[in-house]
Amino acid sequence: MSDLHQTPLHALHLSLGAKMVAFAGYDMPVQYPMGVLQEHLHTRAKAGLFDVSHMGQVRVTGPDYASVAAALERLIPVDIVDLPENRQRYGFLTNDAGGIRDDLMLANRGDHVFVVVNAACKADDIAYMTVQLPDATVTEITDRALLALQGPAAQAVLSALDPRAADMRFMDVATLTLAGAECWVSRSGYTGEDGYEISVPADQAEVLATALLAHEDVAPIGLGARDSLRLEAGLCLYGHDIDTGTTPADAALGWAIQKVRRTGGARAGGFVGAEVILPALGHAxxxxxxxxxxxxxxxxxxxxxxxxxxxxxxxxxxxxxxxxxxxxxxxxxxxxxxxxxxxxxxxxxxxxxxxxxxxxxxxxxxxxxxxx
Amino acid sequence: MKYTEEHEWLRPEDDLIVVGITEHATTQLGDIVFVELPEVGATVTKDDEIVVIESVKAASDILAPLDGEIVEVNTALADNPALANEDAIGDGWFFKIKPSDPSQMDEYMDEAAYNAMIA
CATH class of the missing domain: 2.40.30.110 (Aminomethyltransferase beta-barrel domains)
Incomplete structure (x- = not known):
């Protein structure tokens, strides 16, 4: 146990009666006293609060957004260059065989790209991007927690703390002030529900989580229900549904590769594994x-x-x-x-x-x- | 009532033994979503895997606690596996077995010993 990392919300999980398990090197809540089944149903009916601080938060900076985006497009087969400021997009790092090194979310934050990667892959991802992007600076953000607030009540709950939350559309990103903390918020998640992911300074994470949990519609949700929610939503779990041996074509993730990066597009190919992936789209x-x-x-x-x-x-x-x-x-x-x-x-x-x-x-x- | 180390309870009922799993077990397993029961009439040997339980988390087996014949199974439990969580020692029973050697009951724990084991 002593070798496991703890998130900034570790003490809160214990005080809420969570059952803790080792996951990707972290001591994480798998369920709370409500139980996996009820946590799942609560998230779909109202709102669930998830601690996803084990995931990697990474800032990629360079001379300007355009050059960082162009560099990242050599590693990630999605349209990053044309991603509007304060918009987020799903993508993946590919390998030479066309397989998937990791799947991730990336956002245009004006002067940099903000990337969220899987916990189990983050050390490898950061080392890989650092080597592959010599003209960019790849920095893991270790002083922030990451929370997800998911479910039909998420907008009402979050906009009570900062009304600007209600103005965001799916995959919008904004900096909001939540319970006194400067938070980087995206309107996204991994449950199939409306909701937000919230990057919050580590030393303010517990105050924010407590403020969110104070709302009668919000319950803490563990990794057990996170898994059943994402499975019902048809979303891939890295290392299980996708890995280095599955191409985006095999994995039915071709939708994530925009036309501009496909054969015939203005910036077709030019990414690791393109010669395998592009011909396979629709033909796997x-x-x-x-x-x-x-x-x-x-x-x-x-x-x-x-x-x-x-x-x-x-x-x-x-x-x-x-x-x-x-x-x-x-x-x-x-x-x-x-x-x-x-x-x-x-x-x-x-x-x-x-x-x-x-x-x-x-x-x-x-x-x-x-x-x- | 007797208890096994596998968290089954065994309740004599006339010449039969009713078998289920304890509240401690159902709490540990979490929400039970599937139960596969043995066939009525099946002859089983102690320690045969005769029941499969699936919770939201994982699958587990229940072993036959005694040699004997399965004379009744709880079809209501197969239809509504949550009964095992809601009423583990009552409506959530699994099967009734007619033991061929009732003395096998003697090796199992009484309630005090079981409570000491899970404490």
């Missing part, structure tokens, strides 16, 4: 799909998939799965050969020695409630 041999087990038994990561009840050749694998509290049934995602990936196709998962049917289904499993 396998595809990440949503899967609904037809019975009640959850099918989790690692369950092998087959084309029929008696088939001997495995055709795919579940990469995330569990019970979807809002769906009220098990949900999963995994990889299938593209010709067997059509919505409505039945495939079979082998669970405890038995073959059980699943239906290929569109994602998200629950409708997204973003404020576009």
């Amino acid at each position: 041999a396998r595809k990440r799909v949503g899967l609904l087990p037809q019975g009640r038994a959850p099918m989790r990561e690692g369950v092998p998939l087959f084309a029929s009840e008696g088939a001997t050749t495995q055709i795919g694998t579940i990469t995330s799965g569990g019970f979807g509290p809002t769906v009220g049934a098990p949900v999963a995602m995994g990889y299938l050969p593209t010709d067997l990936s059509g919505t409505g196709t039945t495939v079979w998962g082998e669970l405890r020695g038995k073959r059980l049917p699943l239906t290929v289904a569109a994602m998200p499993f629950t409708p997204a409630n973003f404020k576009r």
Whole structure:
């Protein structure tokens, strides 16, 4: 335990009765006394407060935004150059084989790019960007916590602290004053709900979290419900649904690569792995799909998939799965050969020695409630 | 009532033993979302894995505590797995077994010993 990092909200988690687990080198709350199921449902009904301070907050600076953006576009196949100021975008770092080193959120903050990366990847990401971007300065921001406030009540809760929160649209970024703290806020998250992610100075994080939790609609939510929420929302978990062996084409993340970076676009290619990724868009041999087990038994990561009840050749694998509290049934995602990936196709998962049917289904499993 | 180290409770009912899991176990497992029960009529051997429980977090097995025959299973629990969380020692029972060797009950803990184990 002593080797684990603690976030600035560690003491608050303990005082709230959280059950703590090791995650990506941090001692993190997996659930609070409410329990994973109720935490999940509460987030979809009202608002949940998540501590995501384990994630990496990174500032990339250079002579100006345009040059930093152009440099980052060599590592990330999305449109960063034309991203308007104070707008955020989803992206990923790719490798030479077209695989995904990490997925991330990046924002144009006027004179720099603000990047949020996965906790387990952050040391590697920062080292990699530092080497690959010799004309830029890559700085990990270690004196800030990161909170996520997610759910239909998030706007009402946050705009009570700073009314400007209500003016933000999905993927807008702004500096707000929340409970006396200067916060960098984006209208985004990873639950499929409307909400905000809030970067707050570490020494003011507990005051802000306490102020948010004082609202009757806000409950603290652990990593357990964070996982079931993102799974129902059809969002990838790095290291499970995507990794260095999956290309954005395999992972059905082609939507994140804007036209300008694709073949025929004004800034086509020019990123690591482009020669693999661009031709594969729309032509991948396998595809990440949503899967609904037809019975009640959850099918989790690692369950092998087959084309029929008696088939001997495995055709795919579940990469995330569990019970979807809002769906009220098990949900999963995994990889299938593209010709067997059509919505409505039945495939079979082998669970405890038995073959059980699943239906290929569109994602998200629950409708997204973003404020576009 | 007797208790196993696997957090099952065993309650004699005429010549049968009703089996479920303790409140301590359901609290540890979290919200239970799926229960797979054995087949009525199945002959089981002590320590066979005969029940699968899935909580929101993970799958776990329940072992047959005794040799015998499964004579009834709680179909209401299969339809509504949350019963195990709501009423672990009542409506959340799992199955009834007719033991072939009732003396196997003697090796299990009484309530005081079980409470001491989980304390």
